[in-house]
Amino acid sequence: KNQVEQSPQSLIILEGKNCTLQCNYTVSPFSNLRWYKQDTGRGPVSLTIMTFSENTKSNGRYTATLDADTKQSSLHITASQLSDSASYICVVTGGGSQGNLIFGKGTKLSVKP
Amino acid sequence: DGGITQSPKYLFRKEGQNVTLSCEQNLNHDAMYWYRQDPGQGLRLIYYSQIVNDFQKGDIAEGYSVSREKKESFPLTVTSAQKNPTAFYLCASSKGAHSYEQYFGPGTRLTVT
Numbered sequence: 001k002n003q004v005e006q007s008p009q010s011l012i013i014l015e016g017k018n019c020t021l022q023c024n025y026t027v028s029p030f031s032n033l034r035w036y037k038q039d040t041g042r043g044p045v046s047l048t049i050m051t052f053s054e055n056t057k058s059n060g061r062y063t064a065t066l067d068a069d070t071k072q073s074s075l076h077i078t079a080s081q082l083s084d085s086a087s088y089i090c091v092v093t094g095g096g097s098q099g100n101l102i103f104g105k106g107t108k109l110s111v112k113p
Numbered sequence: 114d115g116g117i118t119q120s121p122k123y124l125f126r127k128e129g130q131n132v133t134l135s136c137e138q139n140l141n142h143d144a145m146y147w148y149r150q151d152p153g154q155g156l157r158l159i160y161y162s163q164i165v166n167d168f169q170k171g172d173i174a175e176g177y178s179v180s181r182e183k184k185e186s187f188p189l190t191v192t193s194a195q196k197n198p199t200a201f202y203l204c205a206s207s208k209g210a211h212s213y214e215q216y217f218g219p220g221t222r223l224t225v226t
Binding site: 004034036041042043044045046049089100101102103104105106 | 117119153154155156157158201203205214215216217218219220222
């Protein structure tokens with residue numbers, strides 16, 4: 001069964017600290033993996049998108065990694081800010097012409113002053 | 114939120130009434146999608162459309178209907194047949210099929226009592 005599992009479910013860190021969010025998937029075939037940031041009550045906003053051949057992709061203080069062999073991805077946030085408080089969603093696209101998106105349940109990050 | 118608008122932001126209805134959620138995009142995207150988001154769950158696909166006058170059921174289409182008469186517009190009707198309509202509804206669009214990056218609207222929170 002195609003699944004995307006994210007951990008931890010929630011995380012609290014102090015402003016200025018780094019953190020890493022995890023995403024494990026069992027989707028096959030694999031097309032790409034995306035990380036989205038969703039503020040409370042808003043729509044998700046794309047942070048990164050990686051294909052099979054990409055290992056790392058950065059977007060400012062956000063760095064995503066992908067290990068296609070172990071089917072794992074991580075999102076590392078450097079020098080966290082209060083505005084980083086949000087849910088982070090991992091999404092894996094299956095292959096094929098009708099490739100479907102499998103959404104993780106998200107990790108809720110709270111950055112405290 | 115890009116060039117996608119959803120209205121209204123909050124919507125309240127009595128049980129047994131049909132209600133239509135609006136989604137408009139000015140990104141010239143061919144594909145549009147409707148998702149439902151419930152607390153603690155990943156986004157679930159309701160309907161999607163890859164071209165005008167054509168649309169396909171997603172994973173949870175029962176109790177919902179859509180139309181795609183214009184490229185820019187993809188309204189979703191929540192019918193009285195939907196057993197648990199209270200949720201956060203997200204509309205998205207992409208340049209092409211599922212493998213392209215999806216841009217999300219701000220969402221509509223529907224409450225049915």
